[in-house]
Amino acid sequence: MSRKSTEASPGDLLRPPTFGGLLRRFRDDRRVSREKLAFAAGVSSSYITHLEGGDRAHPTKAVVEALIGYLHRVAPLSDAERRHLFDLAGLSEASAPTVAQLRAEITEDMRSGLEVHEPNAAGYLDTRWNVLSCNAAYAAAFPGLVEDVNILRWFFGNEMSKRVMVDWEREAALTVDWLRGLIGQSGGGDWSTELLAELGRYPEFRRMWASGGTAYGRESPQMRLRDIETGEHFSLDVQLFRVDSGSHPGRIQFFLGIRTPQPAPPSIARRAAVSGSHGARSPVNP
Structure with a gap:
């Protein structure tokens, strides 16, 4: 998969990852338009624009699952990539796994x-x-x-x-x-x-x-x-x-x-020593 969207020149200021930035990278890598992704996820294209721009950094779990589901169908996302999206969205597992x-x-x-x-x-x-x-x-x-x-x-x-x-x-x-x-x-x-x-x-x-x-x-x-x-x-x-x-x-x-x-413990050691001395045979008096 292409990683051109994440490449930076030596003079660029490096920034921490964001949900919107990662979403855009996944969308660009799959050549999916905002309109197509929005339709598949049941949201508006302007909402996708706001997500990618960082204006809405905390989408709901249902929205993130819908976005991931569509992107994954176009080209598989790894477990780590899925997790990263959820982490950046501020979402955690709702229930404990069995x-x-x-x-x-x-x-x-x-x-x-x-x-x-x-x-x-x-x-x-x-x-x-x-x-x-x-x-x-x-x-x-x-x-x-x-x-x-x-x-x-x-x-x-x-x-x-x-x-x-x-x-x-x-x-x-x-x-x-x-x-x-x-x-x-x-x-x-x-x-x-x-x-x-x-x-x-x-x-x-x-x-x-x-x-x-x-x-x-x-x-x-x-x-x-x-x-x-x-x-x-x-x-x-x-x-x-x-x-x-x-x-x-x-x-x-x-x-x-x-x-x-x-x-x-000392009590056990003493009992063992006493038992051993009782069972010992004298070399002088066999």
Whole structure:
């Protein structure tokens, strides 16, 4: 596709992108007249002129969808180009995508890449803490979570979480406070009402929710866990990265937990030492 309409000479003053400028570029590249685009979108040609001139910088979602639909039929727009138009129009997704829709964003290459991080826990989560895809180390570190799908559901509805999380109270409260911050960022919606109705069945969740705390991240990257099969204590140094998806920007995050061994609590260490001394055989008196 031609990019002549965006070329600038060295002496030109560079300006930030605008909705009208990008719309005109897409229209010019497709050799579509203002009148034809206006007719297809159900608006007047003068309205298109005002949009492109910057006199009306915030068209409605219905208008933007109509403009994109026609331009896309003439010559396909990429996901990034569609998103850019919506971003410049000041429009965001009206509703949260489903888990199935977000899982469809995880490509085979992304899934295969999770295995590279073994034995560290790696996975893709959405911002509502639903597990979209993970490696074996992640599933082993948080037994039952893949089946429960949602981390909050796992914390409060699965007793396994208390056996795994050494600092269960602190980690659960942090996740509850993080949920409150997320609802504020996203403007809530049906998903938050439904999730709160489900979690409200758990007294411990209601207690933590009533505290009114809000968080937007971890104060410490370290998460302490216990292997329920071996009893081994270990920690995950947690890192979270936002994945920039073309279809659902800002909705997916990448979780990486770097595993490091941790000494057992003193009480457990003492019991192990006593048990070992009782079972030892003297080299003098076999």
